[in-house]
Amino acid sequence: RGGRDKNPLFIYSPPKVHLKDAAPICASLIAVPHSPPVCGMMNTQKAAAAVYRRAQSISLPAARPHSSVAVPEPKFIHLSGASRAEMQKVGALYAAAEKDSWRRLVALLETQRGDDTKLGTQVSLYDHGLQTATRAMKDGASEEMVVASLFHDVGELLCPKNHGEIPAAVLRPFVSEDTYWVLAHHEIFQAYHYIHHFDGDPNLRDAFKGHPAYDACVHFCADWDEKAFDGAYASYPIDKFWPLIKNVFSREAYWWAGPGHPKRMLVSGQ
Structure with missing residues (x-):
């Protein structure tokens, strides 16, 4: 704790709420004394310990009860040696586990709570996610x-x-190709709003002009993501999003590609 008095990371309160106005924040990201450049600002061991502690205390809606039916010990030691019955049992268990996959993603989001994930901004990464989603909704x-x-x-x-x-x-597997593309490329489009503070090219996104989801990604960053650093913004609580999350994850995998998608039946056979 003594290090907090020497490290401006723990006492700096940034006045800006949009990345495009973030010159002071970007300057603080470049040089933070007494801390190696891990994720820009955090001391590796402290950050890992904080994330681990939060992961241990995550509270989520009650998971579905697991089956109490005894599962016999499998005899195969490599997949090609498994029997049909054994693999069908494996598939059924994976299919059941897959229904709770959204909880694991929420658990990862929950680890981003806390001041140590503010990283020089007014909000933690957890609150940034909530604020971005609230603005979108x-x-x-x-x-x-x-x-x-x-x-x-x-x-x-x-x-x-x-x-x-x-x-x-x-x-x-659960969202359209355009939404997937926006997610996969948003950090490049987000750079438009701040990368000039690092003497980078703000027009990196221009390389993707002509893509069907280009405008959607510009909109995502400019209207929701880039603006979601306001510490005074009243975001919806996480439980506001439970129904939407469960609805999306309950879709048939690769619904947009039809039954012929090569990954549709992988692992679980369903």
Whole structure:
């Protein structure tokens, strides 16, 4: 705790709420004393410990009870040696687990609570997700786009430079190709609003002009994502989004591609 008095990360209260106005914040991201450049600002061990503590205390709606039917110990030691009955049992168990996959994604979002994930802004990554989704919902966005907005940055601490592809990959079986594309590319389009502070090219997104989802990604960043750094904004609570999340995850996998998609029956056989 003594390090907090020496490190401006813990006492700086940024006055800006939009990335396009964030020159002071970007400056603080470049040089923070007494802290290695992990995710821009955080000390690795402290950040990992904080995330782990939050993961241990996550409270979610009650999960479906698991079957009490005894499952015999499998005899196969490689997949090609499994019997049909064994693999059908494996598939059924995976199918049951898949129904709770949305809870695991919410759990990842929950680990982003706390001041240590504000990273020089007024809001934690958790609150940023809620605020982005709230703005999208109030703006009349589709159900799947609201869900995408909620989870768009869940991968930011895992792989900052490519974080959009993490939620995009998880949601891809359940959302349209355009929503998937917006998620996977949003960090490039978001750069338009701040990258000049690092002497970068704000027009990186121009390389994708002509793509059917280009305008949707511009809209996502300019109207929801880029504006969702306001510490005084009243976001909806997470339970406001439960019905939307469950509806999206209850869709048939790869519904948009039809029954012929090569991944539709993988793992569970369903």
